[in-house]
Amino acid sequence: MLPTKLTLAHLPTPLFHHAELDRLIGTEVWVKRDDMSAGPEAGNKIRKLEYLLAAAQTQHARVVITCGGVQSNHARATALLARRLGMRPLLLLRTLDGRAPQTTNGNLFLDALAGAEMRFITPAQYQDRDQLMQQAALALSQSSYVIPEGGSNGLGALGYVDAMAEVRVQLDRGQAGGPAPFDAVVHACGSGGTAAGVCIGAALHNVAPVTIAMAVCDDSAYFEIRIRHIMDEAMLELGASQPRAGLRVLDRWKGPAYAVPSEEQARFIVAVARATGLIFDPVYTGKALFGLSQLDPKPKRVLFLHTGGLPGLLADPGPFVELL
Numbered sequence: 001m002l003p004t005k006l007t008l009a010h011l012p013t014p015l016f017h018h019a020e021l022d023r024l025i026g027t028e029v030w031v032k033r034d035d036m037s038a039g040p041e042a043g044n045k046i047r048k049l050e051y052l053l054a055a056a057q058t059q060h061a062r063v064v065i066t067c068g069g070v071q072s073n074h075a076r077a078t079a080l081l082a083r084r085l086g087m088r089p090l091l092l093l094r095t096l097d098g099r100a101p102q103t104t105n106g107n108l109f110l111d112a113l114a115g116a117e118m119r120f121i122t123p124a125q126y127q128d129r130d131q132l133m134q135q136a137a138l139a140l141s142q143s144s145y146v147i148p149e150g151g152s153n154g155l156g157a158l159g160y161v162d163a164m165a166e167v168r169v170q171l172d173r174g175q176a177g178g179p180a181p182f183d184a185v186v187h188a189c190g191s192g193g194t195a196a197g198v199c200i201g202a203a204l205h206n207v208a209p210v211t212i213a214m215a216v217c218d219d220s221a222y223f224e225i226r227i228r229h230i231m232d233e234a235m236l237e238l239g240a241s242q243p244r245a246g247l248r249v250l251d252r253w254k255g256p257a258y259a260v261p262s263e264e265q266a267r268f269i270v271a272v273a274r275a276t277g278l279i280f281d282p283v284y285t286g287k288a289l290f291g292l293s294q295l296d297p298k299p300k301r302v303l304f305l306h307t308g309g310l311p312g313l314l315a316d317p318g319p320f321v322e323l324l
């Protein structure tokens with residue numbers, strides 16, 4: 001039996017095409033607007049959470065525990081959706097010194113509005129995040145459900161298998177020019193769950209022969225192992241072996257550090273905003289789209305997943321102030 005799933009997102013998300021974007025990138029780009037998958041809960045994580053929070057409900061969890069960086073989009077989506085479903089969010093959030101930041105802005109502000117319990121941990125502690133979340137769960141008097149970083153496990157990845165089925169319907173309806181598959185799906189990769197789901201879904205639903213995951217942290221070798229592991233888990237959830245699209249993980253456009261864009265990447269984000277009105281963020285989507293613009297050769301017709309990230313951008317205009 002297939003895992004149960006909640007309806008939390010506003011679907012299908014539109015496919016967006018803009019001639020100026022094609023010109024800036026140098027190929028035909030269709031943007032799947034998963035940044036419009038909801039209100040403040042929007043982004044790619046809501047698709048994973050439709051499965052993960054269904055499991056939490058089935059297990060009668062009262063508390064949902066997850067983790068991420070201090071500006072985690074995943075933690076914010078989990079906090080808001082947990083509250084929608086009447087559960088209490090508990091977040092382990094990584095900061096440089098393991099202390100609460102001076103300002104509560106962006107995603108963190110939304111976490112606070114949701115009344116999430118927030119525990120701040122150091123990067124060293126974050127290495128043991130799975131263990132820390134288990135300990136937090138054991139220490140609670142109420143039943144809880146632990147969601148791994150980014151919602152990236154086999155169950156969460158099913159959200160992106162389904163997203164590719166959604167794209168297949170859009171292709172068949174002529175919403176991307178015609179029914180032919182794309183030449184590649186391109187997206188930002190931070191914990192691997194999106195890439196795993198896309199690889200399976202793109203092959204299963206004839207959306208594209210290859211997935212190009214642009215790493216924003218770690219490196220290609222790490223993600224290739226990680227994504228394959230999540231795909232194996234997803235196959236177990238689906239109860240059968242499934243085809244897989246080709247996977248290319250590229251780590252050349254991570255920028256100077258996680259969540260820090262290069263000046264060139266920041267300039268690119270500004271140029272795209274001014275040419276198209278589309279906003280990409282400096283942590284994930286902006287780096288991935290920049291990577292696509294640098295690829296040589298480029299796939300001819302691309303599906304680019306806009307996975308969200310606006311709250312993080314609003315939290316820190318720093319990289320852009322000189323460019324405006």
Ligand SMILES: *Cc1c(COP(=O)(O)O)cnc(C)c1O
Pocket residue numbers: 043044073074150152188189190191192193194195281284285307308309
């Ligand atoms: C989490 C996230 C990603 C990366 O998705 P993973 O499944 O974690 O690899 C990309 N873009 C945004 C905006 C995200 O929040």
